Amino acid sequence: MTAEPREGIETRSNVDRGKALRCNAQETRPQRIPKFTASAWGSLRVPTGWSLRELAERTGINAGELSRIERGRSCPTPDQARRILAAYGEAE
Numbered sequence: 001m002t003a004e005p006r007e008g009i010e011t012r013s014n015v016d017r018g019k020a021l022r023c024n025a026q027e028t029r030p031q032r033i034p035k036f037t038a039s040a041w042g043s044l045r046v047p048t049g050w051s052l053r054e055l056a057e058r059t060g061i062n063a064g065e066l067s068r069i070e071r072g073r074s075c076p077t078p079d080q081a082r083r084i085l086a087a088y089g090e091a092e
Contacts, residue, residue, distance in 0.1 A: 042070035044088055058087040
């Protein structure tokens with residue numbers, strides 16, 4: 001006994017291959033990915049003129065992690081926040 005797809009629900013077997021649905025999703029439209037806005041951390045580096053690599057050297061935090069923090073994709077740990085703020089305190 002095979003189950004017939006219910007009307008209005010798309011599964012892998014009855015979705016055009018060109019559509020961007022995930023695996024066996026039971027939605028009629030693709031899921032939307034939320035947009036992230038830049039955080040205040042990114043605005044701190046601009047006046048210093050430092051690159052991410054320079055800030056990474058001064059803080060000991062990976063440049064990729066700093067980038068994620070500045071773009072608001074990741075929150076810094078308390079230790080990371082202290083190291084970042086200490087680096088900017090030394091710049092003044």
